[in-house]
Amino acid sequence: MDILVYGTINSVSLALYALGFALVYGTSRLPNFAHGALFVLAGFITWFFLNSLGLPYPVAIVLAMLVTAVIGALIYQFILVRVRGMEISEIIASYALGLAILEGLRWGGFKGMSYTLPVFIEGSFAVAGISVDYQRLLVVLIGAAVVGMLWLFTHFTRIGLALRGMAQDERAAMMLGIDSDRMAVVAMGFGSGLAALAAVLLLPLGNIVVESGYNILILAIAVCIVGGLGSWMGAVLAAFLIGFAQILTVVYLGSHYQMVVALLAIILTLILKPSGLFGRQKELEERV
């Protein structure tokens, strides 16, 4: 039973890590390797607003999400747009940016275990005899809400539909009047905002540490590769697969194998089904 409860929480956390990355890659085929850095940065921005400026917690959270979204959009507008369409350069440029952000934070003195964010609501309750604190409950609820809203956004709004069109055939979308550069800025903004949302939800469960930026990037990539790059519904399902696999290894093997599971998932997927669980359409094309 505790496997079910903790597995769900872990899976939703993974989905939250990965959604921003999946959204950006899915719409503009841009592998944003600065994703983990933006996550950590959002944590420190929230911390700064809260502790240095003394803003109320909800205001700090919303502001931090906005600021991170703007930073993401600026990164695209001024840097990544120059290497657009060259995948290796996109990876190198965004990873370098991520490194610069993370190591810049470390250099700026944001290191050690002393930085934490408070939980939203104190306390805990019991599910089937297992005690779960409210923050983790919020993670699951908000995570589910985000997935639902993303689905609505991409199926029923003009910008969401334009992003889906761009994801499938960028030039065909241009012919219909969709400005692909502007849409990529929007996608980066949204993706970074989602990274920030994940940060403010999940960081109160631990410390804000620079090193976690790297882990989160790897987890996000693992989830996206297993789910099929570019398919964010696939990413959500893959998050559950990896999430439960991680909890099972923790229970039966030991907690230090957690990261191995994610990396093993990448390798297995690439060997067995390179297009990922939901790369169905692409597979269809390969066959034709």
Place this chain on the structure above:
Amino acid sequence: MLEAEGLMVFYENMLALNNVAIRCAENQVVGVFGANSAGKSTLMYTLSGIMEDIRRKAQMAGGERITVMGRITYRGQDITNFKPSRRARLGIVLCPERRRIFKESSVLENLRIGAYLASAAQARETIEYVFDIFPALKKLKKRIGGFLSGGEQQMLAIGRALMAQPKILLLDEPLLGLSPLMQAELVRATRQIRDEMHISIIVTEQYARPVMPIVDYAFILENGAAVMDGRREELMDNPDVRSAYFGVQE
């Protein structure tokens, strides 16, 4: 309405378009005929602005060096340097070669993505209109684009282009690889679009016969150059044109 003069396009040193001048008047159907690699698609990409994107991406990647020269005017406005999305907003919409529909989206969703530039009311109206001229699509509303037949995909591609509220529609080889029956159906729909929506149309084809009945004026491209142009009757009377593009032996 749309006018281009002195269009030259080079891929590295290969001349793809050689000093091409082409024009399309309001409410006219203009045909552009030529063999493979005569420059039809290059012309369409240049008119719609996609060539500019291809050039920029190739330049960034350090690939092929593409040079575009010439002047394109639309309703008296010089649009030579406009981005494709801006040209689409002005009403120049390309329905590309090989259709390029969104293969993972349903028919209805393809149309709704196409409605990016349309208001909600326009989108509703145009969807009705598309189903009206292509009744076959209405039955396939929920079908995923990738599972449509070639003819259905072409109908969808034209319908999707109509959703962008074009004033001039560029159809690049719409009949490619389709059965004569399907070709006739698409030609009928094209005529209907011009007559009812008052949309000007530039259509390219390798083989002129199926579309000739609806064409008012035509250009013939050979090796990137417009070697001949004229009204339908004039071209039909020319024996060279008849044998090369109509398959009539004399």
